[in-house]
Amino acid sequence: MSRRTALVTGGAGFLGSHLVDRLLAEGMAVVVVDDFSTGRRENLAHLAGNPDFELVEADVVRTLPEVAADEIWNLACPASPPRYQADPVQTLMTSVLGVHRCLERARRTGARLFHASTSEVYGDPELHPQPETYRGAVNPIGPRACYDEGKRAAETLLFDYARTYRTDIRVARIFNTYGPRMDPEDGRVVSNFVVRALAGAPLELYGGGAQTRSFCYVDDLIEGVVRLMRSPTPPPCPVNLGNPGEFTVKALAEMVLAMTGSRSALVEKPMPADDPRLRRPDITLARTVLGWAPQIALADGLRRTIDHFAAVAERA
Numbered sequence: 147m148s149r150r151t152a153l154v155t156g157g158a159g160f161l162g163s164h165l166v167d168r169l170l171a172e173g174m175a176v177v178v179v180d181d182f183s184t185g186r187r188e189n190l191a192h193l194a195g196n197p198d199f200e201l202v203e204a205d206v207v208r209t210l211p212e213v214a215a216d217e218i219w220n221l222a223c224p225a226s227p228p229r230y231q232a233d234p235v236q237t238l239m240t241s242v243l244g245v246h247r248c249l250e251r252a253r254r255t256g257a258r259l260f261h262a263s264t265s266e267v268y269g270d271p272e273l274h275p276q277p278e279t280y281r282g283a284v285n286p287i288g289p290r291a292c293y294d295e296g297k298r299a300a301e302t303l304l305f306d307y308a309r310t311y312r313t314d315i316r317v318a319r320i321f322n323t324y325g326p327r328m329d330p331e332d333g334r335v336v337s338n339f340v341v342r343a344l345a346g347a348p349l350e351l352y353g354g355g356a357q358t359r360s361f362c363y364v365d366d367l368i369e370g371v372v373r374l375m376r377s378p379t380p381p382p383c384p385v386n387l388g389n390p391g392e393f394t395v396k397a398l399a400e401m402v403l404a405m406t407g408s409r410s411a412l413v414e415k416p417m418p419a420d421d422p423r424l425r426r427p428d429i430t431l432a433r434t435v436l437g438w439a440p441q442i443a444l445a446d447g448l449r450r451t452i453d454h455f456a457a458v459a460e461r462a
Contacts, residue, residue: 149198151175153213155248157208157222158185160328161262161320164368166190169331170198173361175211181205183236206244207236210251217375220248221262223297228292228333234292241296242303245415249307249315258314260375263301263384263398265321265425267292275390275426277320278319278383288420308380311340314372316381321388322428325364325447326454336361336448337386339399340455345409353417355396362389363447366440374437381435388427389440406454440449 153170156162157178162185169176170193177200178190193199200210206222222239223228231236243263252259268276269284281416284294307313324336339349370387399412432438 148214149173149175151177151214152217152219153177153179153215153220154221155179155210155244156185156204156262157219158182158187158189158201159225160189160325161222161235161323161364161367162221163189164325164364164375165221165371166193166199167371168176168368170196171291172236176200177202177211177215179204179206179211179222184229184329184332188336190389198273203406204413206247207239211324212245214255215251215257216442217253218248218252218257218259218376220245220260222448223262223293225264226329226334227293230293235291237292240298241293241300245303248263249303249313251311251316253311257381258316258375259304260316260318260371261300261304262371263317263319263390264293264297265303265319266290267298267319268422269294269333269422270420270422274424276340276386277428278386278431285420288422301332309346314380316377316382318371318374318387319384320367320428321362321386321425322359322364322366323388325451327364328451330455330458334452335359335395335398337455339402340448340452341405343402344387344408344452344456344459346408347400348411348413349403350415351396351399352415352421354414355412356394356420357417357423358392358425359398360392360397361444362387362440363442363448366442370432370436370438373438377436381431385432386427386429387391387432387438388429389444390429391444392426401448405445443451
């Protein structure tokens with residue numbers, strides 16, 4: 147049999163680079179497409195010289211290189227609020243036009259397509275925890291809408307292609323994920339707390355840190371998306387992937403301080419507009435159809451993440 151090939155958009159990002167490692171370990175050839183607007187070259191530096199790996203610098207809004215791919219993995223889009231709000235028009239276009247290019251390629255070639263959607267499609271939820279059947283409470287004209295509504299529109303396109311053209315799609319609604327290779331400056335809560343704690347800088351609690359989040363370690367998440375992509379039958383709807391353990395942001399901050407031995411102060415800041423108050427996945431569907439559930443406890447994942455950022459700080 148010929149070598150199977152995967153095309154990974156956004157492959158230089160946090161999740162994308164871990165996925166690339168997994169696919170290469172499985173024996174696939176991998177072509178990464180990234181415009182490096184938020185992806186980082188150092189996430190892929192260890193793959194230099196690997197004959198099964200190719201990197202193409204391109205913006206999926208404008209082009210998608212011609213690659214004979216068996217699988218298309220679409221992870222191209224900024225995922226942290228400061229980054230996606232910095233250029234909201236580009237964020238929305240990446241979500242909609244980027245996935246449209248991937249869908250057209252999949253329709254034309256018969257490739258199977260995975261799309262990284264998000265728990266942000268649920269907005270500031272009125273139902274807790276959030277099952278896939280919940281339609282969400284999103285402000286369509288708020289400062290987060292470029293990402294929230296972009297991902298919602300992408301889901302519409304994906305399932306319209308599945309119904310109209312029988313395109314084989316797999317859609318994951320990804321909840322907060324953390325681990326090594328997070329961008330230390332992208333503003334996501336785990337990396338932000340860890341980096342600042344290690345530096346002795348204040349940890350900022352928006353709204354006092356009473357809002358809840360569910361944190362999934364990256365290795366668990368990658369196992370989930372691979373199982374979803376390789377499932378013999380595509381699920382008829384998106385699948386929640388995340389850790390159902392629920393923690394307040396303040397509890398996370400206190401855990402990071404304890405594990406780092408940091409004396410950083412906790413500083414309260416005003417709550418950003420449309421920031422979700424509660425976030426916890428109902429993963430019943432993932433357990434049922436994929437046999438998947440997270441295995442790594444928050445304390446264990448945080449230790450690995452802290453060790454990673456401490457090593458990065460030592461090399462700087």
